[in-house]
Amino acid sequence: MGDIKLVVQGDDLGMCRAVNEGISLAATEGVLTQTSVMAPTPWFGEGATMAKGLGLATGLHLTFTCEWQYLRWGPLTPAASLRDPDGLFKRSVAEAIEGDAAEAIVEANAQVDRAEACGLTLSYVDPHMGISQVPAYEAACARLGVKFMYPGVKPHHSFASVIVLSTAPRQDRPAWFVEQLEQLGDGTHMVMAHPGVESEELRAITPPDAHDYFWAESTRVPDLDALCSPDVRKVIDSRKIELVAVRDL
Numbered sequence: 001m002g003d004i005k006l007v008v009q010g011d012d013l014g015m016c017r018a019v020n021e022g023i024s025l026a027a028t029e030g031v032l033t034q035t036s037v038m039a040p041t042p043w044f045g046e047g048a049t050m051a052k053g054l055g056l057a058t059g060l061h062l063t064f065t066c067e068w069q070y071l072r073w074g075p076l077t078p079a080a081s082l083r084d085p086d087g088l089f090k091r092s093v094a095e096a097i098e099g100d101a102a103e104a105i106v107e108a109n110a111q112v113d114r115a116e117a118c119g120l121t122l123s124y125v126d127p128h129m130g131i132s133q134v135p136a137y138e139a140a141c142a143r144l145g146v147k148f149m150y151p152g153v154k155p156h157h158s159f160a161s162v163i164v165l166s167t168a169p170r171q172d173r174p175a176w177f178v179e180q181l182e183q184l185g186d187g188t189h190m191v192m193a194h195p196g197v198e199s200e201e202l203r204a205i206t207p208p209d210a211h212d213y214f215w216a217e218s219t220r221v222p223d224l225d226a227l228c229s230p231d232v233r234k235v236i237d238s239r240k241i242e243l244v245a246v247r248d249l
Helices: 017-028 044-054 093-097 101-117 134-144 173-182 217-227 230-238
Strands: 004-013 034-037 057-062 122-127 161-164 187-193 242-244
Touching: 004 017, 004 044, 004 057, 017 044, 017 217, 034 044, 034 122, 057 101, 057 134, 101 122, 101 134, 122 134, 173 217, 173 230, 187 217
Parallel strands: 004 034, 004 187, 004 242, 034 057, 057 122, 161 187
Antiparallel strands: none
């Protein structure tokens, strides 16, 4: 039997109640080992309390964008260059890249401050939607003494493989996840997921014809199903895969 470790991450804690509930279920009834928290979001207070209560490992999902049409959030600082015309965050990574790096660093520090003020110990940093403000990610990592989760920012974690559960085929996602787990070789692997529960709230964050609707309920509910699947747990147990968070490495 080989030495296989698996980090299973749920993104976007604090985004909305349905996501907080999904992450909680994935941690208590499934295989989730850590969650990326979004300090500027509306339901962050509840999410932070939940994560602390569960003893769930947390990292900072450093946020410079807000993609949804109806669910909107903005910077914790004045940060004019990071704002859309509606006064809240830009809607795409490409737009966020154009923001002022000095303002982004100040905003990153404010997001660290809020997370720590809510009692969280942050064990890594990663980006919401994609890498936009590299100096800000580096500054947050340096302040916290942690690594970034992905290549493109130094220092960063290295994994034998990264399984992006959220872009898997939607039909029978648990079976697809099982297939990926059965193919893992020795080393530390990482799974990136976006669990959420079925709800009117999650369906209402953006219109069905919006380009980002894929990332709403239609992705998050199947991700939760896969993370909580008995078949997934069975292959993890049978292959003696060790579930870890990056704070354990």
